[in-house]
Amino acid sequence: MRLSVHHVSRYHFDTPVRRLVQTHRLTPSDCASQRVLSWEVFSEGAVKGAVYRDGAGDLIETISVKGPVTELVVEVRGEVDTTDLFGVLRDYRETVPPGTYLRGSHTTDADADLRALSAEALEGLEEETALNRAHALARAVSGAIAYSPGLTEPATTAAEALALGKGVCQDHTHALISVANAADIPARYVTGYLHSTSDGEAHEASHAWAELYVPGLGWVGFDAANECCPDDRYIRLGSGFDAQDAAPIRGVLAGGVEETLEVSVAVKSQTQSQHQQQ
Amino acid sequence: MTNAEPGFFDEMRSGSQVREAYQSLERWHSSMPDDLRTLKQSEAENLFRRVGITFAVYGEGGDPERLIPFDMFPRVFTSPEWRKLERGIRQRAAALNAFLADVYDRGEIIKAGRIPEHLVTRNDAFEKAAIGFRPPRGVYSHIVGIDLVRTGRDQFYVLEDNCRTPSGVSYMLQNREIMMRMFPQLFLENRIAPVDGYARLLKKTLASVAPDKCEGEPKVVILTPGQFNSAYYEHSFLADLMGVELVEGQDLFVEGDFVWMKTTKGPQKVDVIYRRLDDAFIDPLCFRPDSMLGVPGLMSVYRSGGVNICSCPGAGVADDKAVYTFVPEMIRFYLGEAPILENVPTWQCAKPDDCKYVLEHLSELVVKEVHGSGGYGMLVGPKADKSTIELFRQKIVEDPANYIAQPTLALSTCPTFVEEGIAPRHVDLRPYCLVGESIELVPGGLTRVALKEGSLVVNSSQGGGVKDTWVLAE
Structure with a gap:
């Protein structure tokens, strides 16, 4: 599918900021399931620099703005050709050993309930393939946390979300990482875009899901919020231990400054007809 | 003079004999009148107070205003003893750096089954942010502090390695300075290898690992968490000796491809940062977002080759106590040599x-x-x-x-001034090895002494003191 993305983040600061630095993990990289046709990240008035690719294969750009500023707009535009590979991440250049993602973070630390959820999901599946066990964990998380926006916060931990039984894609992802790690399966947080179909089935155009490491296949995506594996409606941006580590935009503000953020994301399919032509 | 503790190696005495290295010190202390000793001891304390060196050694916490006791009786190594130690320390520093370069790249030592993967990848000190990147000259730990104890004439053991930002070197320098000021005659009578080249070597080492993008004379700075840090004295002392700026996070900023220092004459580009700040605090955009001590975007500039950070974030995975067990294996694996210094x-x-x-x-x-x-x-x-x-x-x-x-190791003892004269007290040693374009080591280190009779704990927080450490020139 050919997907176009238009993603605008508009930051407003209540006090003028003297100097502003952000790191952007906002550029998708090529892999077997996606090919980037065009992509541009634009921040007016900012100096771009210190660009590098991290060990997990993600492109990181750094911007700095010399103030005083009260507003910063980060605009992303691009087009990507996607292919449904059933969530399998292939031909992606990265060097982080999968075992590194067994550690999680304080957001994904398993409490007794998460450990129990993990154990129940895998009960009787000892002889099953690693892929089936990963699916079982994703199903368990989908069943344990109902999609319900507005109840959790960015800082909500996996344990808190499970206790609440409700959350958004971030909470599903943290919980899935947690139950996977509890079963000694490396797992990580992935951010990206999702093309919402007209039937309203899929949630959140700016999206997050988990990748679990399956020996033989490599990293495989699981979207517990939508009870599926990423397909050609998904564009993958980058990964990390948790939402904060994988965040598409990271910035810090001097003490006392309050920011408000407006985000608009549009992910459109460029023509269904193109599929039919092939 | 109290006799040596039975079962422990005494560095000054062998039975009733005084070893050659200590003979002049034996004459020195036995001819020193009691009142002179008391006078000198209080003079030493005053000197330490005046220079302001009251911080806890090795970041042990405790009262930062407390003076660490200085014992005037020097600890002595002969030239052949030191040569062996030096070879062992250099070997170890080289192997530890080779290990870091390997685990942040291909992980050959893990693939070869010589060290279990989980000890590395599940280690909290293993930084994902350091993977897939080669720091200048492939050096990760630029100042390696190696803690050693002696148990016999030729027996030394490494207790632990410190690959992050080992502290205490200012004590090594000040102990010597104060001894020379109080007892100049001792330094005329004995040929003692100097340690005051440390600051020059440190600066040379840091400059030698400037990134490729640096043109001309590299700009080196020391990044400190600030004056409330227990080792702040050392940070400012080293900055002074090296003639470089001592900065806090707020003095630096990232713009474009570089890190800049705010100065009255406008921004000045920084090439090498000797940071005395833990990994978690150096960049809130990469590590702890609540850190106010670091520089936002610093890791991006580092990874894209605009600045060097000493030591490399993640260097601590090499000095973990569980990884320690495998250091002899690292020496064999990377250097193809037999370890010169033994592990406990x-x-x-x-x-x-x-x-x-x-x-x-x-x-x-x-x-x-x-x-x-x-x-x-x-x-x-x-x-x-x-x-x-x-x-x-x-x-x-x-x-x-x-x-x-x-x-429980039988730590060697060294004569130490006590109420009744001198008595044997247990000691350890931390030399500081510098790794850059070359590996450098000044002859000496910091000797810590357990001042309590019979105590084997040399930590300053638990009644430890420090001594000047001599290496006799040939």
Whole structure:
């Protein structure tokens, strides 16, 4: 599918900021399931620099703005050709050993309930393939946390979300990482875009899901919020231990400054007809 | 003079004989009148107070205003003794850096099955942010502090390695400075190798690892957490000696491809940052977002080759107590050499067999927390009472992976001034090895001494002091 993305983040600061630095993990990289046709990240008035690719294969750009500023707009535009590979991440250049993602973070630390959820999901599946066990964990998380926006916060931990039984894609992802790690399966947080179909089935155009490491296949995506594996409606941006580590935009503000953020994301399919032509 | 403690190697005496290295010191102290000694001791204290060197050694915490006792009786190594130590220290520093370069790249030592993967990748000190990147000259740990103890004439053991930002070197320099000021005659009578080249070598080492993008003379700075840090004195002392700026995070900023220092003449580009700040705090955009001590975007500039950070974030994975066990293996694997310095045999409580042995022999062993430091959270079995031993038994049973155990080492003793004259007290040694374009080491290090009679704990937080450390020139 050919997907176009238009993603605008508009930051407003209540006090003028003297100097502003952000790191952007906002550029998708090529892999077997996606090919980037065009992509541009634009921040007016900012100096771009210190660009590098991290060990997990993600492109990181750094911007700095010399103030005083009260507003910063980060605009992303691009087009990507996607292919449904059933969530399998292939031909992606990265060097982080999968075992590194067994550690999680304080957001994904398993409490007794998460450990129990993990154990129940895998009960009787000892002889099953690693892929089936990963699916079982994703199903368990989908069943344990109902999609319900507005109840959790960015800082909500996996344990808190499970206790609440409700959350958004971030909470599903943290919980899935947690139950996977509890079963000694490396797992990580992935951010990206999702093309919402007209039937309203899929949630959140700016999206997050988990990748679990399956020996033989490599990293495989699981979207517990939508009870599926990423397909050609998904564009993958980058990964990390948790939402904060994988965040598409990271910035810090001097003490006392309050920011408000407006985000608009549009992910459109460029023509269904193109599929039919092939 | 109290006799040597039986069962321990005394560095000055062999039976009734005084070893050659200590003969002039024997004459020196025995001809010193008591009142002169008292006078000199208080003079030394005043000097230390005046220079403001009152911080806790090795970041052990405690009262930062407290003076660490200085013992005037020097500790002496002969030239052949030092040559062996020096070769061993250089070898170890090289192997530790080779290990870091390997685990942050291809991980050959793991693939070869010489070290278990989980000890590396599941280690909290293993930084994902350091993977897939080669720092200038492939050096990760630029200042390696290696803690050594001596148990016999030719027997030295490495207690632990410090690859992050080992502290205490200002004591090594000040101890010498003060001894020379108080007893200039001693330095005329003995040929003692100088240590005051340390600052020059440190600066040379840091400049030698400037990134490729640096043109001309590299700009080196020391990044400190600030004056409330217990080692702030050392940060400013080293900055002074090297003639470089001492900065805090707020003095630096990232713009474009570089890190800049705010100055009255406008921004100045910085090439090498000797940071005395833990990994977690150096860049809130990469590590702890609540850190106010770091520089936002610093890791991006580092990774894209605009600045060097010494030591490299993630260098700590090489000095972890569980990884320590494998350092001799690293030496064989990367250098193809036999280890010159020995490791202390270590039981890993994470291994059931080891754990069983440890629990059965608690009263003979030293038990340490894997991530602990400063002599806290440590059990010295032979010196502990029953309830302390039981407390540790419970702790180990609850979380075995958090503990290692080692035999109680018979730390050597060195004469030390006490009320009644001199008496043997246990000592250790931390030399500071510099790794850049070349590996450099000044002849000496910091000797810590357990001032309490019979005590084997040299930590300043638990009644330890410091001594000047001499290496006799040939």
